[in-house]
Amino acid sequence: MLKAAVIGVGSMGRNHARVYREMEGVELVGIGDQNAQTAAKVGASFVVPYYTDYLKLIDECKPDLVSLAVPTSLHFKIGCELIERGVHVLIEKPIASTVEEAEKLIELARQKGVTLAVGHIERFNPAVMELRRRVREGMAGRIYKIHTQRLSPYPPRIQDAGVVLDLASHDIDLMRYLMERPVLRLYAETLQTIHSGREDMFNGIMRFQGGAIGILDVNWITPTKIRRLTITGARGMFTCDLLSQELFFYENENAPSQWDTLSILRGVSEGNVLGIRIARHEPLAAELADFVGAVERGISPTVTGYDGLETLRIALDFMRSGEVSEIINEEKVAL
Ligand SMILES: NC(=O)c1ccc[n+]([C@@H]2O[C@H](COP(=O)([O-])OP(=O)(O)OC[C@H]3O[C@@H](n4cnc5c(N)ncnc54)[C@H](O)[C@@H]3O)[C@@H](O)[C@H]2O)c1
Known part of the structure; x- marks a missing residue:
């Protein structure tokens, strides 16, 4: 025990x-x-x-x-x-x-x-777990774009962090986890509308090694809660609702052949839409079971301190980019 x-x-x-x-x-x-x-x-x-x-x-x-x-x-x-x-x-x-x-x-x-x-x-969200498995299998082929939306009403209790650290850190970690590529550079536009001292609206863009583009749309100024992620690749597009834990795949009917390892985009047209069955569970229960299992077995947890550090580094760079209106080149590129 x-x-x-x-x-x-x-x-x-x-x-x-x-x-x-x-x-x-x-x-x-x-x-x-x-x-x-x-x-x-x-x-x-x-x-x-x-x-x-x-x-x-x-x-x-x-x-x-x-x-x-x-x-x-x-x-x-x-x-x-x-x-x-x-x-x-x-x-x-x-x-x-x-x-x-x-x-x-x-x-x-x-x-x-x-x-x-x-x-x-979010790494323990069952829809994300299934999405990661399928991305790794190559279901969407070469990935061109990952896009997250995390929109919420304003939470007055959070005073020691702006929306980038508090909310967008979820998406930054998700992008690192799903893309498995270092970030080369990033740029942010931020706004402070309601919060007394910090940004509460953030739009960020980043470039991954290998060419894919990440887009983040995160704010505390939306009168409803939205948590969405899409990944667009040569063979189709995943859409994932992180709240309802739903995952769909929109097939590109002109998809490159399965045998084409690079899966280069040659054309795009609407194909079948697949609703992917998700075995739902509570993400927090899975997260804590992972932590307890890591302690018991003396192994690394799924989200290590290093993951936390790299995600924080990117979040702080986004904040700096928003403040100085400059593109930030990531000096320390890491997974
Ligand atoms: N993973 C997620 O989805 C998620 C969601 C919400 C919050 N969080 C994180 O959890 C943390 C807490 O956020 P929250 O929304 O629960 O905030 P909160 O303000 O609701 O809760 C924080 C609690 O810490 C207590 N506290 C403050 N100083 C303390 C001290 N010195 N010793 C003991 N207790 C102290 C406060 O009294 C309060 O009850 C933040 O880091 C936040 O980013 C994560």
Whole structure:
């Protein structure tokens, strides 16, 4: 039995607590939140000890692993304190606020021999898992474009991150995961409309090694929630609704032959549309099972600290591009 705890049980962390509470082979030993009311409410609902001082939680409950779901600006400080104490940690996305912080977290986890995972949850969306499998199989042939839309109403509670760090980091990680290619350069246009100090609208474009183009349309100014991803290749187009976990494939009837390994585009016309069956599951349950499995077996989690770092690096470059209106060439190209 592994002992789990959650620090920060606001809108996301309480879901981590629920999933650990229901997970086989794991015991939720306690939760921590600096807000006494929140801590008491969540502690009572899962019938576990609750703390306003997370170090007391660690000392008394001695968890093997912790989900850290405090605001992003605290990920580094509390993450270091947990790792220093030899606790395996899943840090909610984004890993930290700066590249230096992320690098230090990774190095510390290496020194202490603890598992460091990052909560880029979309990798565990069953529609994304199926999409990745099919992209890798070459169903769409050579990929030309990946396009995400992540549009939401404004969330007043998020004050320590703008929409690029908070929301677009999901899409950046998804693009890295699905394209499996380094990013060569990127450009952003950002706007600040409602947020008091940070961008709340972001449109980004990036070029991958091999030529594919990534387009991100992300904002907090939309009066409904949209989470969509399309991938266009020589043999057709995938569309994926990340909320309803639906995946479709629009065949290009003029698709290059299966035997043409480069699958070069010679023409495009409408072909069959295939609705792909998805075995639905809760992404968070799969993410935490992956983290627990990595701790148990001493292997890398699906989303490593390094993934968190590279995604953060790209997100920060997008923010910089938006501020200075310049194309950023990625110096450190990595997967
Ligand atoms: N993976 C996802 O889909 C997803 C979704 C939402 C949020 N998140 C991430 O989760 C993190 C938390 O976001 P949220 O939306 O749940 O925010 P939130 O404000 O709802 O919750 C944060 C909680 O942390 C607590 N907290 C603050 N400082 C603390 C401290 N020093 N010690 C203990 N508790 C403290 C707050 O009281 C609050 O209850 C952020 O990093 C965010 O990016 C991820």
